[in-house]
Amino acid sequence: MTEGVVSLLLRSTRVITPEGTRAAAIAVADGRIEAVLPYGAEVPPGARSEDLGDDAVLPGLVDTHVHVNDPGRGEWEGFHSATRAAAAGGVTTLLDMPLNSFPPTTTAGHLRTKRRAARPKAHIDTGFWGGAVPDNVRELRPLHDAGVFGFKCFLSPSGVPEFPELDRDQLVRAMTEIAGFGGLLIVHAEDPARLTPQRPGPRYADFLASRPRAAENTAIELLITEAERLGARVHILHLSSSDALPLIAAAKAAGVRVSAETCPHFLTLTAEEVPDGATEFKCCPPIREAANRDALWAGLAAGVIDCVVSDHSPCTAELKTPDFASAWGGISSLQLGLPAVWTEARRRGHTLDEVARWMSSGPARLAGLGRKGAIEPGRDADFAVLAPDERFTVDPVRLHHRNRITAYAGRTLYGVVRSTWLRGERVAADGVPAAPAGRLLERNG
Numbered sequence: 102m103t104e105g106v107v108s109l110l111l112r113s114t115r116v117i118t119p120e121g122t123r124a125a126a127i128a129v130a131d132g133r134i135e136a137v138l139p140y141g142a143e144v145p146p147g148a149r150s151e152d153l154g155d156d157a158v159l160p161g162l163v164d165t166h167v168h169v170n171d172p173g174r175g176e177w178e179g180f181h182s183a184t185r186a187a188a189a190g191g192v193t194t195l196l197d198m199p200l201n202s203f204p205p206t207t208t209a210g211h212l213r214t215k216r217r218a219a220r221p222k223a224h225i226d227t228g229f230w231g232g233a234v235p236d237n238v239r240e241l242r243p244l245h246d247a248g249v250f251g252f253k254c255f256l257s258p259s260g261v262p263e264f265p266e267l268d269r270d271q272l273v274r275a276m277t278e279i280a281g282f283g284g285l286l287i288v289h290a291e292d293p294a295r296l297t298p299q300r301p302g303p304r305y306a307d308f309l310a311s312r313p314r315a316a317e318n319t320a321i322e323l324l325i326t327e328a329e330r331l332g333a334r335v336h337i338l339h340l341s342s343s344d345a346l347p348l349i350a351a352a353k354a355a356g357v358r359v360s361a362e363t364c365p366h367f368l369t370l371t372a373e374e375v376p377d378g379a380t381e382f383k384c385c386p387p388i389r390e391a392a393n394r395d396a397l398w399a400g401l402a403a404g405v406i407d408c409v410v411s412d413h414s415p416c417t418a419e420l421k422t423p424d425f426a427s428a429w430g431g432i433s434s435l436q437l438g439l440p441a442v443w444t445e446a447r448r449r450g451h452t453l454d455e456v457a458r459w460m461s462s463g464p465a466r467l468a469g470l471g472r473k474g475a476i477e478p479g480r481d482a483d484f485a486v487l488a489p490d491e492r493f494t495v496d497p498v499r500l501h502h503r504n505r506i507t508a509y510a511g512r513t514l515y516g517v518v519r520s521t522w523l524r525g526e527r528v529a530a531d532g533v534p535a536a537p538a539g540r541l542l543e544r545n546g
């Protein structure tokens with residue numbers, strides 16, 4: 102590493118580093134962390150300095166599971182609104198999912214279209230997942246070469262016709278192809294044979310019963326079996342069923358290349374508290390019972406679950422009808438993930454160091470983002486500055502999401518994001534985003 106000219110020195114009594122929390126001064130040069138110095142370090146000549154007092158400085162959050170929906174369904178969200186909301190919430194890097202935009206990111210040409218849409222609007226660093234659908238095996242390698250971070254597929258219907266699910270043979274074909282060039286397959290793991298049609302109506306219990314834990318468990322079993330057989334690398338998206346934790350733990354212990362994520366809503370909300378007709382709580386797989394939530398926390402603490410990412414998947418208000426069968430499934434939380442997870446983590450005796458591991462370094466490692474995810478020399482100077490002991494009540498009006506519908510409305514959460522920094526520049530302060538400063542990211546880029 103060459104030594105740069107330090108332009109910024111940020112001090113705090115609570116800097117979250119990979120070695121633990123300590124009082125420190127972070128020296129920034131050319132947008133990178135040059136050094137993590139003692140708290141009282143002198144300001145280098147010509148550098149700005151700022152004392153953040155007792156506010157905690159976390160590595161900027163890396164949210165590898167965001168549905169931006171742009172272009173094509175920009176009325177659901179969009180690169181402008183999504184990345185502004187992310188910046189306000191302490192997120193400095195997001196990876197966009199390949200579906201719900203039109204076109205979906207299933208060819209290198211579609212990826213170019215997506216990049217064109219994102220480039221002028223990105224307030225934070227933004228990268229892309231590709232999609233694996235039944236007819237695009239030949240497109241996977243070109244997408245990989247064009248810089249996608251991996252490939253998403255479904256085993257059950259995705260909800261949009263232009264992104265069909267894979268059957269078992271198609272899954273094996275895609276996995277074989279992706280393993281051939283050392284890529285990563287990320288999977289929405291619900292077995293369609295275990296899903297049951299849902300009766301129309303407002304009852305959450307009916308919806309929950311239609312998407313049982315067994316659907317996740319058998320899908321995950323299949324993925325582990327095939328990953329082991331093919332030597333492929335596979336990641337389980339939005340794990341909700343805690344019954345699958347022993348399967349994943351055993352596979353990891355046996356050397357199978359499997360990882361898993363869960364989401365703020367599975368860690369903070371419970372089926373018992375979802376009011377009938379409240380489809381802002383609808384997502385697939387669903388939010389389950391309180392005991393399931395406790396088991397997910399145990400899996401997270403034990404390292405069976407690798408990361409916590411939002412699965413921010415918004416839509417317009419009209420699509421959130423009070424009927425759980427027909428309402429669009431997806432929970433909006435991009436701006437709220439950090440305080441939501443921290444509130445519950447804190448209550449359970451977890452630390453901000455753990456939250457940083459789950460929401461920043463874990464997802465960065467999953468995606469191979471070597472410059473992101475930690476406060477240490479050589480990484481990008483991306484920070485989330487948090488007042489961890491302050492509380493606020495979620496008022497949807499304060500959200501920068503395009504559609505201000507969220508399952509967290511009215512909740513009182515711990516952790517106010519004071520500011521967000523991207524490569525040493527402040528990209529949001531007190532919930533107000535600054536000008537777009539994001540770059541488009543490519544794998545290994």
Ligand SMILES: [Zn+2]
Pocket residue numbers: 166168198412414
């Ligand atoms: Zn998703």
